[in-house]
Amino acid sequence: MAFELTKEQLMIQKMAREFAAKELAPLAAERDRTHEYPADSLKKMGDLGFLGMLVSEKYGGENAGTVAYSLALSEIACACASTAVIMSVHNSICCGSIEKYGTEEQKEEFLRPMAAGAFIGAFALTEPEAGSDPQAMTCTAVRDGDHYIINGTKRFITSGKNGGVVILLARTAEKGSRGISAFLVTHDFAGFSVGRIEDKMGQCASDTVDLLFNDCRVPASRMLGSEGEGFKIAMSGLDAGRIGIASLSLGIAQAALDESIRYSRNRKQFGQNLSGFQGLRWMIADMAMDVEAARLLVLNAAAVKEHGENCTAAASMAKCYASEMAQRVTGQAIQIHGGYGYIKEYPVERFYRDARITTIYEGTNQIQRIVIANELLGRQ
Known part of the structure; x- marks a missing residue:
């Protein structure tokens, strides 16, 4: 296309x-x-x-x-x-x-x-024992008059410390996806606190934290959607989120490609620029093909969503391919830089670390393959 x-x-x-x-x-x-x-x-x-x-x-x-x-x-x-x-x-x-x-x-x-x-905004779905399987969540929200009392822990929450509002997923019924509801929670509620701040491999300027709820009273008016709609809200949001992560992956890879081209034109070995060696020229050609292939998948998913069509498969394809592409391209960028690529003075070291998480969040790429297969073949 x-x-x-x-x-x-x-x-x-x-x-x-x-x-x-x-x-x-x-x-x-x-x-x-x-x-x-x-x-x-x-x-x-x-x-x-x-x-x-x-x-x-x-x-x-x-x-x-x-x-x-x-x-x-x-x-x-x-x-x-x-x-x-x-x-x-x-x-x-x-x-x-x-x-x-x-x-x-x-x-x-x-x-x-x-x-x-x-x-x-922050989005709190993952828990210590519920990552790829959100139906295993144990964070609870129990109705008490005009409030819900929330107890539990959320983990790996982007912007959980610095965000002004958290979309919290919690269990309002004992079993199944229909027992999950969504709430809009703010830091001024008693019983809501920020726990551990993760020391991460990459993307270090974004905060990733635990969120702790200990008898946190949330007004019923802060429920997002209807009771039991939380899982549907989360899955809908993740479709859009996967297009976002695919776009992010594409940007990291483009930066690594640009930096590799710049370096190969300026770095000399054996009396000539690296850009003159066929082996490195082919590496950069492969990197460029990878980036452009991902770009088409990402733009396709974005266009499908923009047209109001079901974007679940397209979003998962874009996220899965673009994130894996970003790891390949940033790895090749380090190889082109040689030893310099492994030190923090050169930005490709940061690109490599930043790219690694993209195959994990908004659903691991193993989950993306399940989603794609289910869209094509139906659930088994």
């Missing part, structure tokens, strides 16, 4: 590229080293509309469409994957879920300021 981007989409891509190069790239390595949350950059992104790209204009969003969003997210990831994953979870899962399932009161209270970048 050939894609002819519109003038508006190209304009958004260009704006994101220029912002990323000026505001994010110069700070990315230091933020990776210090684990500094990119709060000031996110504020600027909110001002530019990057945090409400999928939100309708009615709630202050840009309504730019999934294709333009994917293009922008890839440009952000090309400069700083940590900022990109925050943008992805916020836009794809959190804003999308609130707009689709929230009440008008919830949209005014949360979606409108989120679209403006006033605060960031």
